Amino acid sequence: MTDHRAGPTERTRERASEPVLAVEGLRTTFETDKETIRAVDGIDFDVCPGETVGLVGESGSGKSVTARSIMGLIDAPGRIDPDSSIRFDGAELVGSSDAEWRAVRGGKVAMVFQDPLSRLNPVYTVGNQIKEALRIHRGLRGAAATAEAVELLESVGIADAQRRLDEHPHQFSGGQRQRAVIAMALACDPEVLIADEPTTALDATTQAKVLELLKRLQAERELAILFITHDMGVIADVCDRVNVMYAGEIVETADVETLFAEPAHPYTEGLLASIPGAQSETRRLRTIEGEVPTPTDAPTACRFAPRCPKAFGECERVHPESTGVTTDESDHTVACLLYPEDADTSSDSNSNSDSESGVAANVDAGTRRGEPARADRREPSGTASAGENTRRGDPTGEPLIEVRGVEKHYEVGSGPFRSAAVRAVDGVSFDIRRGETLGLVGESGCGKTTLGRTLLQLERETAGTIRYDGRDLAEMSATEREGWRRNVGMVFQDPDSSLNERMTVGELVREPLDAHGWKTPPRRRARVRTLLEDVGLRPEHYHRYPHQFSGGQRQRVAIARALALHPEFLVLDEPVSALDVSVQAQVLNLLDDLQAEYDLTYLFIAHDLSVVRHACDRVAVMYLGNVLEFGETETLFETPANPYTISLLSAVPTAEPTQETNRITLQGTPPTPREQPTGCPFSTRCPMKVRPPEFADLDEELFDRIETLRTVLRERSQADRSLTDRVASVFGRGGANADVATIRDELFGDVTLPPKAKRPVDDALARLEAGELGAARRTLADAFGSDCDNATPETYRVGPTGRTSRCHRHRDGEVDPGSTVDLDRYTLGSGPDE
Numbered sequence: 023m024t025d026h027r028a029g030p031t032e033r034t035r036e037r038a039s040e041p042v043l044a045v046e047g048l049r050t051t052f053e054t055d056k057e058t059i060r061a062v063d064g065i066d067f068d069v070c071p072g073e074t075v076g077l078v079g080e081s082g083s084g085k086s087v088t089a090r091s092i093m094g095l096i097d098a099p100g101r102i103d104p105d106s107s108i109r110f111d112g113a114e115l116v117g118s119s120d121a122e123w124r125a126v127r128g129g130k131v132a133m134v135f136q137d138p139l140s141r142l143n144p145v146y147t148v149g150n151q152i153k154e155a156l157r158i159h160r161g162l163r164g165a166a167a168t169a170e171a172v173e174l175l176e177s178v179g180i181a182d183a184q185r186r187l188d189e190h191p192h193q194f195s196g197g198q199r200q201r202a203v204i205a206m207a208l209a210c211d212p213e214v215l216i217a218d219e220p221t222t223a224l225d226a227t228t229q230a231k232v233l234e235l236l237k238r239l240q241a242e243r244e245l246a247i248l249f250i251t252h253d254m255g256v257i258a259d260v261c262d263r264v265n266v267m268y269a270g271e272i273v274e275t276a277d278v279e280t281l282f283a284e285p286a287h288p289y290t291e292g293l294l295a296s297i298p299g300a301q302s303e304t305r306r307l308r309t310i311e312g313e314v315p316t317p318t319d320a321p322t323a324c325r326f327a328p329r330c331p332k333a334f335g336e337c338e339r340v341h342p343e344s345t346g347v348t349t350d351e352s353d354h355t356v357a358c359l360l361y362p363e364d365a366d367t368s369s370d371s372n373s374n375s376d377s378e379s380g381v382a383a384n385v386d387a388g389t390r391r392g393e394p395a396r397a398d399r400r401e402p403s404g405t406a407s408a409g410e411n412t413r414r415g416d417p418t419g420e421p422l423i424e425v426r427g428v429e430k431h432y433e434v435g436s437g438p439f440r441s442a443a444v445r446a447v448d449g450v451s452f453d454i455r456r457g458e459t460l461g462l463v464g465e466s467g468c469g470k471t472t473l474g475r476t477l478l479q480l481e482r483e484t485a486g487t488i489r490y491d492g493r494d495l496a497e498m499s500a501t502e503r504e505g506w507r508r509n510v511g512m513v514f515q516d517p518d519s520s521l522n523e524r525m526t527v528g529e530l531v532r533e534p535l536d537a538h539g540w541k542t543p544p545r546r547r548a549r550v551r552t553l554l555e556d557v558g559l560r561p562e563h564y565h566r567y568p569h570q571f572s573g574g575q576r577q578r579v580a581i582a583r584a585l586a587l588h589p590e591f592l593v594l595d596e597p598v599s600a601l602d603v604s605v606q607a608q609v610l611n612l613l614d615d616l617q618a619e620y621d622l623t624y625l626f627i628a629h630d631l632s633v634v635r636h637a638c639d640r641v642a643v644m645y646l647g648n649v650l651e652f653g654e655t656e657t658l659f660e661t662p663a664n665p666y667t668i669s670l671l672s673a674v675p676t677a678e679p680t681q682e683t684n685r686i687t688l689q690g691t692p693p694t695p696r697e698q699p700t701g702c703p704f705s706t707r708c709p710m711k712v713r714p715p716e717f718a719d720l721d722e723e724l725f726d727r728i729e730t731l732r733t734v735l736r737e738r739s740q741a742d743r744s745l746t747d748r749v750a751s752v753f754g755r756g757g758a759n760a761d762v763a764t765i766r767d768e769l770f771g772d773v774t775l776p777p778k779a780k781r782p783v784d785d786a787l788a789r790l791e792a793g794e795l796g797a798a799r800r801t802l803a804d805a806f807g808s809d810c811d812n813a814t815p816e817t818y819r820v821g822p823t824g825r826t827s828r829c830h831r832h833r834d835g836e837v838d839p840g841s842t843v844d845l846d847r848y849t850l851g852s853g854p855d856e
Contacts, residue, residue, distance in 0.1 A: 048065050077264075089248070136222055142203065143191075170209075230675070269326070273289055297632070322339070334359075425452050450649050462627045557579075641658050643667045652826045717806065809830045818832035
């Protein structure tokens with residue numbers, strides 16, 4: 023097995039003696055008419071060359087303000103306290119002029135922001151935006167700037183860089199846009215890269231590629247990286263040291279292994295305990311109740327005390343200072359009155375967790391300090407015990423939703439300008455049992471949201487049937503359809519865009535009741551108040567507007583609205599993807615409580631596989647509009663059967679810094695839903711592809727090179743681009759003057775193909791030289807195409823639990839395709855990227 027991460031402890035020991043970035047006593051405040059907000063309140067940390075330091079905490083903790091302070095991007099009414107210190111290579115920047123900040127910004131330090139779409143101007147090409155940075159900071163213009171921009175795009179894994187310079191941001195995928203933003207950040211060869219939530223909105227495979235890209239660039243350039251995120255799995259994957267931030271302060275600092283193995287601060291314990299993968303899937307998620315406060319006044323107490331399960335009387339009177347966890351430990355520090363542990367020999371009461379809650383109240387801690395423990399801690403109403411099983415579905419129950427051969431295609435253009443239809447959903451069949459949660463996972467663009475909208479008839483299916491409680495939706499009368507609509511609902515991914523900012527919460531939740539004429543106006547208002555209470559909101563929230571709520575609260579409002587008409591079935595489209603891990607745990611617990619109370623059935627769409635594993639009874643794995651694997655959650659996660667599922671699960675970061683993982687990179691880009699493969703949908707990227715029998719004994723590397731040539735030809739046919747440039751970019755070279763002879767040399771110049779393989783390769787290259795691209799593709803397909811390329815796989819039952827998988831390898835009874843290949847050949851970084 024190949025370890026996908028370097029040992030954090032070993033790298034920490036090799037830290038340079040002098041940090042390239044040093045922050046001491048940083049205070050950033052915002053003056054308003056009503057109050058002074060101390061967004062960052064006296065934090066200290068440093069980053070050394072070649073090191074990745076994490077900054078983690080909930081939204082509102084001050085992480086992004088810290089990043090903007092380091093970049094000198096704090097505008098009025100904000101200001102950096104003059105007593106603060108930010109040093110790059112020993113040079114102090116606080117108090118510098120705007121010109122001095124600009125000289126550092128881009129040249130010494132660069133930043134990658136969370137949303138690449140908001141950082142890329144849609145009017146200008148990606149090339150123009152990269153060349154602008156080169157012109158401003160390095161004085162490069164014309165051909166020199168173009169050549170450097172091409173090299174930057176190639177360095178971040180953008181294939182066919184020469185052509186793609188002239189494309190606009192909307193023509194890039196989500197992962198490619200993030201790579202372009204990274205290329206812009208690297209344009210001036212910075213010493214420090216600040217990555218502010220760079221993978222939050224990405225699916226698992228794209229996230230894995232971006233993280234590996236940052237690791238590779240760091241190794242090549244000796245970059246110092248400050249990595250800001252709320253995803254503890256990502257922190258475990260990429261960081262050497264971690265700073266945990268809360269309400270403008272750093273409350274704990276440690277190397278990554280120590281932090282995950284021995285968290286000291288109750289807040290850190292709470293964050294780790296909230297991770298879905300941190301406990302059994304049959305146990306309720308542990309949460310941190312309440313919200314991060316807005317720090318306004320100078321602290322006279324512990325800011326975490328109102329939410330802390332271990333708080334005692336002294337916590338409300340004394341502000342803790344950072345100290346070693348033990349008196350002789352300087353690398354692991356914590357700002358908590360419970361430490362240092364060995365300052366009091368009676369500290370055996372200072373356990374990090376009890377066996378049930380993990381962050382339960384520590385009564386002995388209060389006794390040790392001579393104060394009574396807080397007695398006002400309680401579970402919120404409606405919560406279940408920690409040991410309650412979250413699985414609701416009846417494995418033998420009758421289906422509520424039956425989906426058979428459902429397709430959803432979109433016609434593009436009209437008349438002579440019509441192009442091939444976009445096959446967003448392409449023949450999907452499954453059942454959803456009454457009372458269960460079915461997970462729907464897959465990469466972005468695979469058709470998950472379209473399928474969810476089609477089940478609710480927000481989109482009408484092109485073909486196939488959808489039956490609800492035994493009734494075909496297509497056969498319902500208008501009256502029946504209106505009644506059916508009361509039984510279904512949807513919770514969208516982004517509550518900001520799904521809630522009308524001009525309506526109060528009460529109006530938003532009441533709107534479905536008004537639209538359907540539900541009972542009388544007084545009964546509707548009473549119903550809304552009951553719903554708000556059920557989702558954990560208070561009566562006074564009735565008259566407030568969405569912008570007055572946190573992200574988690576807005577999502578609760580969206581859930582209350584979806585429940586207004588007592589539905590039976592809800593489509594949950596990425597309901598927790600944008601939430602902090604602690605708020606995510608609260609919403610997942612809420613959904614579980616509501617499912618039990620209202621007897622709900624869920625279709626849970628998500629790209630966070632750890633959340634799906636925790637929340638779902640069964641899982642459908644979707645790729646390019648097709649369901650490739652379907653089965654019970656634990657079986658599918660423990661023993662994935664389909665090559666795509668194996669690849670997808672291998673990309674998930676785990677909150678285990680010491681765990682070795684073999685990740686599988688998916689080579690190339692997914693085909694478009696407009697031009698799907700003729701055989702298996704996954705055949706163009708599958709690392710476990712079946713070979714044609716006549717080439718079963720061909721050397722693995724030679725077969726890979728032939729497949730690379732086929733990929734080049736296929737992608738050339740999908741876009742107007744230079745084939746020679748595409749081949750050159752795969753091998754990291756400029757290809758403006760390349761020809762077919764160069765292609766032959768790059769792919770096969772240092773190897774000898776056996777005659778049976780050499781003949782079709784030579785024939786294809788000759789046809790390519792003659793400009794016959796289609797003939798060249800057909801020549802290779804005829805010679806090297808297998809069943810994976812030419813025949814659609816059947817759906818096979820795999821194992822005794824009713825699991826199904828679509829893969830040609832299953833036809834001979836093979837359950838685990840991954841066991842037949844050398845996975846080390848497919849670990850990230852082993853070949854060309856998207």
